[in-house]
Amino acid sequence: MNEIILKNFFKKISNDQPIQYSPNIKVNLIQVAMDEFKNLAIPYKKDSKSENVLHLYSDSDSPLRYVKGFYPNNTRLGKSICADKFLTQRFLDNACVKTPVGKLFKPDELVEAKSFISNNSSTKYVLKPVSMSMSLGTFLNVDESNLESSWERSFNVQKKYKVENPRILIQEQIQGLELRVLVVEGKVDSAVFRGPGNVKGDGQHTIQELIEIKNVERSQHNYLNRNPLKINDNLLENLKNKNLTLETVLADGEYCILYSQSDIATGREVFEVSKYLDTNIFNQALDAVTAIPGAHTAGVDIFVEDLDATEGTVIEVNLNPALQLHYYPMTGEKTMPLYDIFKNCQIDRKILNDEINVNNITEDELKTILDRYKYLFNKQKSLSNSFNMFLNL
Numbered sequence: 001m002n003e004i005i006l007k008n009f010f011k012k013i014s015n016d017q018p019i020q021y022s023p024n025i026k027v028n029l030i031q032v033a034m035d036e037f038k039n040l041a042i043p044y045k046k047d048s049k050s051e052n053v054l055h056l057y058s059d060s061d062s063p064l065r066y067v068k069g070f071y072p073n074n075t076r077l078g079k080s081i082c083a084d085k086f087l088t089q090r091f092l093d094n095a096c097v098k099t100p101v102g103k104l105f106k107p108d109e110l111v112e113a114k115s116f117i118s119n120n121s122s123t124k125y126v127l128k129p130v131s132m133s134m135s136l137g138t139f140l141n142v143d144e145s146n147l148e149s150s151w152e153r154s155f156n157v158q159k160k161y162k163v164e165n166p167r168i169l170i171q172e173q174i175q176g177l178e179l180r181v182l183v184v185e186g187k188v189d190s191a192v193f194r195g196p197g198n199v200k201g202d203g204q205h206t207i208q209e210l211i212e213i214k215n216v217e218r219s220q221h222n223y224l225n226r227n228p229l230k231i232n233d234n235l236l237e238n239l240k241n242k243n244l245t246l247e248t249v250l251a252d253g254e255y256c257i258l259y260s261q262s263d264i265a266t267g268r269e270v271f272e273v274s275k276y277l278d279t280n281i282f283n284q285a286l287d288a289v290t291a292i293p294g295a296h297t298a299g300v301d302i303f304v305e306d307l308d309a310t311e312g313t314v315i316e317v318n319l320n321p322a323l324q325l326h327y328y329p330m331t332g333e334k335t336m337p338l339y340d341i342f343k344n345c346q347i348d349r350k351i352l353n354d355e356i357n358v359n360n361i362t363e364d365e366l367k368t369i370l371d372r373y374k375y376l377f378n379k380q381k382s383l384s385n386s387f388n389m390f391l392n393l
Contacts, residue, residue, distance in 0.1 A: 001257065005175065007253075007255050009193065009307065013271060019329065021328060032324075032327065036342060043059065044058070053066070056345075062352075064349075073344060073345065074319045077293055078293060081294070084131055088292065090390075091386055094390070095291035095382050103116050104167055106168075110148065114148075117143065118144055121144060124172075125172060126142065127150045127154055129163065131167070132161065135261050137154040176306065177306065178303055179191050179192065179193055179281070179301070179304060179312070182326055183289045183300060184297050184344070185344045185371075186374070186379075190332075190335040191282070195268065196262035198257050199213075201253065202252050206247050208231070208247065211258070223328035224270075224330070228267065229267040269330060270328070270330055271329055273332060275332070281309065284312055284314060285302055288302075289317060290378055290382050291382050291386065299317075344368065347368055347369065350365075351369075
């Protein structure tokens with residue numbers, strides 16, 4: 001991501017109007033889930049020990065346990081694969097889903113890592129732990145000059161969090177827009193662009209003043225107001241690398257990306273962009289979920305050159321996606337993914353309990369069942385091919 005790409009993005013969506021949210025919106029996914037269960041008439045009870053657990057159908061012979069952020073239509077196998085970035089890449093590669101060029105390294109393979117990077121010195125790389133989330137231990141713009149320091153810092157983070165088998169994946173860094181495409185049971189729900197914390201110059205105010213102005217604007221958004229732009233070491237170091245300071249006055253219309261990473265803590269912005277995307281981008285995201293055994297609901301991270309792109313590069317398949325991004329975007333169309341997830345679970349239960357037949361099935365239930373059948377049929381074919389490759393058959 002660079003300022004030119006960001007400027008072109010904002011130009012593309014310039015006619016989209018900001019969405020206004022009620023002051024009492026529910027951000028906690030447990031609270032959102034409880035509202036959706038009421039909408040679906042699904043009985044539930046709160047767990048007596050954990051506020052992040054709900055018990056669905058608790059009075060039935062087959063109760064369902066919902067843990068905040070984890071979805072019952074994903075299996076333990078799927079979670080294990082997606083928690084390992086290198087293993088995920090292998091499944092995606094076997095399914096011919098486009099991914100970045102990358103290689104796995106162990107703590108004692110720094111020399112090999114240097115050789116890997118030196119083979120293409122003009123390329124920037126992303127260095128990230130294989131089995132950590134939330135960008136912990138991840139470093140961008142890695143090349144020969146900073147590989148060793150990034151390597152050491154990443155393994156130190158893994159040591160801090162007591163990772164049992166510390167490893168690093170070094171991948172070609174893809175430039176473009178980082179999209180999160182949400183797939184629910186073989187159906188694309190929506191796509192959002194997770195923009196980095198940034199400010200836009202007006203030829204008058206310093207970067208520090210622009211940050212203060214934007215924080216006032218963010219305070220009016222009842223989801224984003226929880227994470228204002230912060231002046232911290234990450235910001236100062238990033239400005240220094242751009243030959244800027246907090247006292248710099250940006251030219252009118254000039255953008256400045258404030259942080260080296262795009263996450264919630266650094267003022268990330270969220271824009272729903274489904275209407276702009278080519279169908280093939282959605283197909284790539286669906287193919288990525290199809291390629292992972294036990295994965296049915298996932299947020300697929302995919303980079304595209306711009307909103308007019310017809311092909312992207314899949315970076316990650318996340319089975320614990322932040323669904324708030326789709327409930328509360330700044331612009332675009334909000335969706336209700338938790339409703340869709342548990343509507344599917346509701347239909348599953350009806351089928352397994354022989355409660356659906358030709359006389360009482362609704363048109364909506366029939367369409368959902370047919371869509372899922374097609375998805376699972378394609379998934380079975382994809383996984384058969386992948387396992388043949390793993391077993392060298």
